[in-house]
Amino acid sequence: MARSPATLSRPPARAPRGRAPSGRRPAPPPPPPRRPARRPASRPPDPRRRLRVGRVILVAVLLLCTLKLVEVQGLRAGELSADAAQQRTTRLTVPAERGAILDRYGTPLAFSVEAKALVANPRRISQDWNDPAVRSQPGSPTPDQRKSAIALGMGRILGLDPGPIFAALTSDRSYVVLAPLVDPGAARQVREAFPEIAEEDRESRQYPAGDVAATVVGSASWNMDRQKIRGSIGLESALDTTLAGTDGFRVVDTAEGSDAVIPGTTRAEQPAQAGRDVVLTLDTDLQYAVEQRLREYTARVGASNGSAVVLDARTGQVLSMASSGGFNPAAPGAPGAQLSNPAVTSPFEPGSVNKLVTMAAAIEAGVARPEDVLQVPGSIRVADRTIGDAWSHGTINLTLNGVLGRSSNVGTLMTAQRVGPDRFADMLRALGVGTRTGIELPGESSGSVPAREDWSGSTFGNLPIGQGLSMTTLQMASMYQAVANDGVRVPPRLVEAEVGADGVRIPSAAPEGVRAMSPETARTMRDMLQSVTQDGRGGNRGTGPQAAIAGYPVAGKTGTAQQVDPGCGCYSQSNYWITFAGMFPAQDPRYVVALMLDRPPGGDSAAPLFHEIGAYLAQHGAVPVSTAPPRQVPLTLP
Amino acid sequence: MSTATLSEPRTRTGTRSTPRPAAPPRGTTTSAPRPSPARTTPVAPPASSGTAPFVLLIMVLLTGGLVATLWLSTAAAADSYRLDEARQVARDLSEQSERLHRDVEAAQSAPALAAAARAQGMVPAGDPAVLLVAPDGTSQVIGDARPAQPTAPPAPTPAPVPPAPGAAGTTGAQAATDGQQAPAPAGAAAAEDRLVAVPSGQDQPEQAQPQQAQPQQAQPQQAQPQQDPDGETPQDDAAVTEAGR
Numbered sequence: 001m002a003r004s005p006a007t008l009s010r011p012p013a014r015a016p017r018g019r020a021p022s023g024r025r026p027a028p029p030p031p032p033p034r035r036p037a038r039r040p041a042s043r044p045p046d047p048r049r050r051l052r053v054g055r056v057i058l059v060a061v062l063l064l065c066t067l068k069l070v071e072v073q074g075l076r077a078g079e080l081s082a083d084a085a086q087q088r089t090t091r092l093t094v095p096a097e098r099g100a101i102l103d104r105y106g107t108p109l110a111f112s113v114e115a116k117a118l119v120a121n122p123r124r125i126s127q128d129w130n131d132p133a134v135r136s137q138p139g140s141p142t143p144d145q146r147k148s149a150i151a152l153g154m155g156r157i158l159g160l161d162p163g164p165i166f167a168a169l170t171s172d173r174s175y176v177v178l179a180p181l182v183d184p185g186a187a188r189q190v191r192e193a194f195p196e197i198a199e200e201d202r203e204s205r206q207y208p209a210g211d212v213a214a215t216v217v218g219s220a221s222w223n224m225d226r227q228k229i230r231g232s233i234g235l236e237s238a239l240d241t242t243l244a245g246t247d248g249f250r251v252v253d254t255a256e257g258s259d260a261v262i263p264g265t266t267r268a269e270q271p272a273q274a275g276r277d278v279v280l281t282l283d284t285d286l287q288y289a290v291e292q293r294l295r296e297y298t299a300r301v302g303a304s305n306g307s308a309v310v311l312d313a314r315t316g317q318v319l320s321m322a323s324s325g326g327f328n329p330a331a332p333g334a335p336g337a338q339l340s341n342p343a344v345t346s347p348f349e350p351g352s353v354n355k356l357v358t359m360a361a362a363i364e365a366g367v368a369r370p371e372d373v374l375q376v377p378g379s380i381r382v383a384d385r386t387i388g389d390a391w392s393h394g395t396i397n398l399t400l401n402g403v404l405g406r407s408s409n410v411g412t413l414m415t416a417q418r419v420g421p422d423r424f425a426d427m428l429r430a431l432g433v434g435t436r437t438g439i440e441l442p443g444e445s446s447g448s449v450p451a452r453e454d455w456s457g458s459t460f461g462n463l464p465i466g467q468g469l470s471m472t473t474l475q476m477a478s479m480y481q482a483v484a485n486d487g488v489r490v491p492p493r494l495v496e497a498e499v500g501a502d503g504v505r506i507p508s509a510a511p512e513g514v515r516a517m518s519p520e521t522a523r524t525m526r527d528m529l530q531s532v533t534q535d536g537r538g539g540n541r542g543t544g545p546q547a548a549i550a551g552y553p554v555a556g557k558t559g560t561a562q563q564v565d566p567g568c569g570c571y572s573q574s575n576y577w578i579t580f581a582g583m584f585p586a587q588d589p590r591y592v593v594a595l596m597l598d599r600p601p602g603g604d605s606a607a608p609l610f611h612e613i614g615a616y617l618a619q620h621g622a623v624p625v626s627t628a629p630p631r632q633v634p635l636t637l638p
Numbered sequence: 639m640s641t642a643t644l645s646e647p648r649t650r651t652g653t654r655s656t657p658r659p660a661a662p663p664r665g666t667t668t669s670a671p672r673p674s675p676a677r678t679t680p681v682a683p684p685a686s687s688g689t690a691p692f693v694l695l696i697m698v699l700l701t702g703g704l705v706a707t708l709w710l711s712t713a714a715a716a717d718s719y720r721l722d723e724a725r726q727v728a729r730d731l732s733e734q735s736e737r738l739h740r741d742v743e744a745a746q747s748a749p750a751l752a753a754a755a756r757a758q759g760m761v762p763a764g765d766p767a768v769l770l771v772a773p774d775g776t777s778q779v780i781g782d783a784r785p786a787q788p789t790a791p792p793a794p795t796p797a798p799v800p801p802a803p804g805a806a807g808t809t810g811a812q813a814a815t816d817g818q819q820a821p822a823p824a825g826a827a828a829a830e831d832r833l834v835a836v837p838s839g840q841d842q843p844e845q846a847q848p849q850q851a852q853p854q855q856a857q858p859q860q861a862q863p864q865q866d867p868d869g870e871t872p873q874d875d876a877a878v879t880e881a882g883r
Contacts, residue, residue: 108743113736184733208743208750288748550781551768615765625768625780 088253089267096245098203098229099275101217101236103284104319104496108208109217110236110329112229115204116187117222118154118179118197122147122169125196144170150194157189158182180222203229205236207329213287215341216280216321216441216494219329233332233339235278235494238442242498245275274501281317281496286310289616291322297609298324298597303578305598307343308613309477309492313589316481316490316511318439321474344439347447347470348577348596351561352407352543354433354466356479356581359404359412359528361419361427364521368415370528372400373637376411382461387413390560396539402635405531405542407558409465416464424464425452430489430516431479433471437491438511447471466561467571477594480581483529483555484589487522488513526586529555530631533582533607539636544607547582549614551625555589556582558605575599580606584614585626591617761788 072080100111128134129143141149147169148162155162158179168176178197181204182190191197205220218234220243228244231237253265290308298306306324311317325338332339340346362368377395379388389408403411416424428434434449449469450459462468471479474492482489491511498506517525533554535545544558559579562571578597583589593613595606617623744750767783 107747111743113740114733183737185730185737206740206743208740209747210749212748285748288752292752550765619763619766625770627770627778627780 087256088262088265090252090254090259090261092250092252092261093227094248094250094270094272095201095203095228096247096272097274098205098220099243099245099277099499101243102277102279102499103213103282103287104280104317105283106279107284108206109213109280109282109284110205110207110220112203112205114184115181115202116184116199117177117202118182118187118190118199119175119177120150120169120197121174122171122176123174125150125169128196146196150196153193154178154190154197157193158186205229205329209284209288210330211326211328212284212291213282213321214326214329215323215338215343216282216287217329219327219332221332233329234341234442235280235440238440239278239495242278243275245501246273248272276501276506277499278495279497279499279505280494281312281319282321282494283319283620286617286620287320287322289620290320290613291326293609293612293616294322294595295324297606297612298600301597301600301602301604303597303600305342305346307346307473307596308609309343309473309594310613310617311477311481311492311592311594313481313484313583313592314490316478316485316492316513317496318474318492318494319591321494340443341441343473343596344437344441344444345472347445347472347475348579348598349467349470349561349563350476350579351466351559351577352409352412353476353479353557353559353579353581354469355404355407355412355464356483356525356529356557357427357431357433358416358419358424358464359400360431360483360517360521360525361423362400362415363524363528364427364517365419365423367418368400370399370401370524370633373397374400374403374411374414376403376408376414378410380410380413380461382413383457385458385461387461387465397637399634399637401528401531401633402539402637404528404557405534405635406539407532407543412464413461416460421452421455421460424460427516428463428469430514431482432475432489432491432514432516433469433479437474437478439474439492440495444474445472447475466559473594473596476579476581476596477592480556480583480594481592482514482516483522483525484583484592485513485522486519487515487517489516490514526555526583526589527631529557529582530586531633531635532557534630534632534635536632536635540632540634542635544580544582544605544610546605547580547607547610547614548630549584549611549618552584552614552618552623553586553626553628553631554582554584554610554614555586556580556584556593556607556610558607560603563599574601576603578604578606580610582610582614584618585623586631587626590621590623593617759788761786 098112101109103109125147126143129141129146134140148166151162151166151169154160154165160179165178168178181202182199187199191199202222207214207217207219214234216234218231218236218238220229220231220236220240222228223230228247231240231243236243248270249268250266250270251268253262253267254260255262290310294306294308303324308320308322309318310320312319321341321343323338323342325342327337327339328334359368363370374397375395376389376393376398378393379386381387387409389410398406398408398411400411400415402408403415428449434447436444436446438444447470449463459468478489478492481492490513493508493511495508497508500506530553532542532544533548533556534540534542535548536542544556547554547556547558557580559577559581561577561579562573563575563577564570565572565575576599578600579595581592581594583592591614593610595609595613597604597606597609618625763786765781765784767779767781769777769779771777
């Protein structure tokens with residue numbers, strides 16, 4: 001800039017000088033008179049002066065330019081470049097793909113696919129088609145005609161009912177979502193047919209197994225505020241940060257007033273970090289089978305609710321966690337949907353299932369042996385309360401096997417008295433009752449156990465028989481898992497590993513096991529618990545022979561607990577929680593199953609349900625059969 | 639700048655008609671007083687003969703450059719079309735793969751498989767019996783071997799009684815998927831991965847009896863199909879049996 005005026009102005013200045021000598025040379029040959037002779041010729045302006053003035057002007061201009069340059073480049077550089085950047089620079093978010101939720105064999109329970117939302121501006125459409133220029137053209141549709149054409153066309157392409165689309169288009173708003181989740185190909189088709197329709201990026205969460213494991217996996221849906229898919233229920237919510245990943249960004253220049261990216265203007269780019277996949281310990285096939293059996297059985301006995309948990313006996317991993325209720329994760333708001341997961345959120349009084357604690361404490365402390373014979377009266381008095389058995393009898397001789405197998409309250413309380421409240425409380429704590437298991441699911445309940453110092457006289461008449469304290473189905477399963485795993489309770493876990501976008505598998509930290517009883521006690525307990533499923537005659541029949549599975553010895557315990565009647569604040573005589581917790585094969589357990597049925601009107605046992613689930617598990621897990629004859633021990637002695 | 643040095647040898651070069659192309663023209667302009675007509679005449683022809691190839695070269699270069707630029711930009715434009723096309727194909731294919739992946743996952747999910755199996759007339763196996771073969775060749779049956787029982791067709795809502803187990807499977811599938819259906823889907827819904835194909839009708843005659851005869855509390859494994867709230871079991875079974883035959 002500064003140079004060109006100088007070069008342009010010089011030639012005229014030089015040209016006369018150069019030409020003057022050459023032109024005049026013949027006339028005034030001697031050099032000395034050349035100068036005086038020239039002066040009169042260029043009379044008024046002296047070229048040198050002009051030159052000088054020009055130079056000064058040029059320098060001044062240059063100086064001005066320099067000053068401006070300093071100002072623009074130096075003094076106001078930051079401000080101006082910020083302004084410029086603001087005009088052009090756009091920060092585009094690169095969405096991170098949400099991780100999938102897989103079962104233990106890699107079967108997807110939830111994954112994301114790309115989708116588009118089709119949106120429109122109804123006011124704008126009305127405006128455009130009401131434009132006089134458009135209206136003056138013959139045959140151009142009115143806005144309403146156009147809108148109905150759009151609605152019909154979209155309905156045809158997407159296979160939707162055009163009614164709601166038309167209603168949305170005719171509303172007096174500037175932004176309506178016509179179809180929230182559309183296949184990208186179909187969305188493109190719609191936009192090509194109707195330029196008024198715009199599309200927005202969405203992510204569609206797929207739940208291929210439908211409602212299977214829905215209460216565990218939960219549901220995620222598009223969040224308009226965050227412009228991102230967010231988990232709202234179950235693991236989708238609890239593991240949201242892991243699954244969501246981190247959005248990346250791209251700073252680019254865009255043409256002003258539009259979103260068109262100017263090619264090659266990417267200034268900064270941070271790729272999105274895709275969310276991690278979560279591998280669960282669940283087995284989808286087993287989950288489906290357990291859910292079906294539970295729902296069918298719950299419905300058959302007329303229970304208002306039921307839940308089931310299947311644990312791996314060694315690792316404490318949750319293989320299945322089912323609830324009789326459920327919901328469709330694709331439409332969690334549908335009527336009749338049960339969004340909670342009662343297996344971890346709803347504690348209940350376990351009933352006789354809790355007799356395990358008394359027996360384990362007694363065996364562990366050495367105050368009783370399975371073969372010991374107890375003279376069990378018809379009822380027992382603990383503090384101010386009299387507790388009887390479920391069946392009326394006079395004084396009978398029950399072995400400790402029989403006390404557990406026939407579920408004698410009196411016999412259990414007699415044993416509990418010998419164990420003492422402190423050892424009982426210790427065992428209760430060691431078995432994890434009253435503390436959360438720490439499973440990854442949201443909203444886990446810890447259940448409730450009265451604090452040791454708050455125990456009244458009658459408390460110790462309630463707790464050993466499973467009343468006056470509450471636990472979740474998961475805690476109940478965990479309790480029996482300790483017995484199955486030679487006395488070490490491994491807190492149940494649902495997340496086996498996380499798999500990063502790079503395919504690297506990060507196994508979840510194995511939870512610390514808690515030793516609740518010695519391996520010998522655990523083995524003895526497994527033997528004693530087989531008395532429950534023993535099918536003998538008369539007094540040698542346990543309370544749950546229906547749970548037995550041919551070829552597999554089953555160790556378990558039935559339970560029936562009275563519910564508190566909110567009307568009188570007393571225990572109801574008609575509403576029960578029916579429970580069953582057990583394991584098989586009894587000598588070397590592979591599976592632990594805990595079941596709970598809420599208020600079956602007939603008070604049916606849950607043992608048949610255990611059988612159904614167990615028989616499936618035996619096939620599904622290819623558990624080797626046992627050829628030994630079923631264990632038969634005397635429960636009642638004459 | 640270079641005029642001084644260049645004008646010096648000009649006296650020689652002019653006579654020798656040196657092919658140096660740049661020197662003579664410059665010399666003529668800068669040192670005007672010196673040239674003589676005798677010298678300038680012989681200088682001109684060599685000067686023009688030296689410039690022509692240079693100009694030609696420049697022209698060739700320019701034309702070549704122009705052609706190359708045109709060709710490159712045309713090629714780039716053509717490539718951008720091809721790139722665009724390829725991008726579209728890639729996008730379509732990735733969308734298709736995503737769609738297929740979704741369909742495959744949905745089709746091989748447990749409820750879909752159970753529904754498909756039921757549609758083919760398969761029924762859950764129930765309690766298996768195990769044949770245990772000892773090393774010495776003797777064998778032992780553990781458990782009670784009995785044919786798998788087709789379950790009563792579910793009666794969800796007021797749907798008509800399905801004529802055949804195949805059709806029953808389809809309706810049962812819906813019941814199984816929403817899972818909330820009350821007792822009706824009973825056994826039908828309890829499909830699993832161990833499904834035993836029962837040629838429709840073969841086992842029905844024997845089963846109709848136990849189902850009708852046995853009360854609810856009978857054997858647990860048989861309990862599934864018995865309790866039908868609508869009391870439709872007999873008719874349903876009859877329908878199934880008939881269709882099966």
